[in-house]
Amino acid sequence: MKSMASTSEKILDVAQSLIVAGGYNGFSYADISAAIGIRKASIHHHFPTKAELVSVLVDRYRRQAEVGLESLRGELSSPAEQLQSYLNYWRTCIRDASPSFCVCAMLAGEMQMLPEEVASRVRAHFQNLAGWLTSVLRAGMEQDLFRLNNRPEEEAQMLMASVHGAMLSARAFNDPGLFTIIVTPQITRLLGRDS
């Protein structure tokens, strides 16, 4: 009973890895079909249109992200540890090339030509993530763990941009380690003063 993933979940898994590699226009039903050994028509049975497939995909991604981030927010760990865990997640992903890029970050680049139903979901993820980071930063500030030079919501945007930019650079230079090099000093900066 190793992987009991349903067909529709397998479809979403493959679609996600294809989007991460090449964006919305970078994959087709034929690609998915070939990858999991099922006919195109069967994929249409589960997801009538491409826009719907990607919408469901982003919904699933958002749900997983929400759960993941929420679980970090437990009383167990300090805001500093929460932030570090978030970054460790991506560091591991990028090193192991599992999903070496955030689906929503990828789609955000194509915002202007995405079906509206997809675009709005991507926007929503960005809002969620910014919100989570803001609340963690604010908590850390109130506990005197972080010394912020800007308002928490601004520092959250800065951090989010660093993370996404670091993903891009790691990919452009084909150097997973670059992610850590870029992102770690930003945390160091929040924690204290000097590196």
Place this chain on the structure above:
Amino acid sequence: MKSMASTSEKILDVAQSLIVAGGYNGFSYADISAAIGIRKASIHHHFPTKAELVSVLVDRYRRQAEVGLESLRGELSSPAEQLQSYLNYWRTCIRDASPSFCVCAMLAGEMQMLPEEVASRVRAHFQNLAGWLTSVLRAGMEQDLFRLNNRPEEEAQMLMASVHGAMLSARAFNDPGLFTIIVTPQITRLLGRDS
């Protein structure tokens, strides 16, 4: 004698704006054809294959960027002003939605499925930009204008990631002002201590 742009340059102009909007797979010869009122076959006359078209496009972009950055390096302005000018360029672009995104940053996201001839050129641009930022930061450090917490080449990577991430966020939130909000504090940080 307003705009005497040659046909091939018009093709590149349109292609560039289409790539910025939707990436490599986000445009077709038919799109360009419709945009400038010329037949598809005529575009193939100028650029036999899509990979070649985009390669020439990236070459042109790199040349322009090189010239632009080089002109900032004149003795006239301090490293701090050079950095500021670079950011102002993008701030204006994003505000006016001209090319509201760096072509190479867009393509870097699709790295994994780009024709090799294109991918290598995109990598080269990232290298150039990182190099330029490194040398400006190093100069500023030596003149005691910047107080860096990390090695110049690392700070350059951090800054570059911030810029690209800020472009992405500005697009995701559909808020050009976000670019400045994200990027300005990074400069402030380099310049002195407190915001």
Place this chain on the structure above:
DNA sequence: TGATGTCTACCTATTAGTAGGTAGACAAAA
């Protein structure tokens, strides 16, 4: 029985790219 999932077999539109030809500019040869 009927719902679910998969299939074969198709459809139309679009993709990148090709074949072959036309009209005009320019230059050298007659």
Place this chain on the structure above:
DNA sequence: TTTTGTCTACCTACTAATAGGTAGACATCA
């Protein structure tokens, strides 16, 4: 001076492959 050839830029008309999507038959399972 005409004529011949070459070149550039564009055209119409096509190709093979792929895109997303549909209709309906068949099987399995509750």
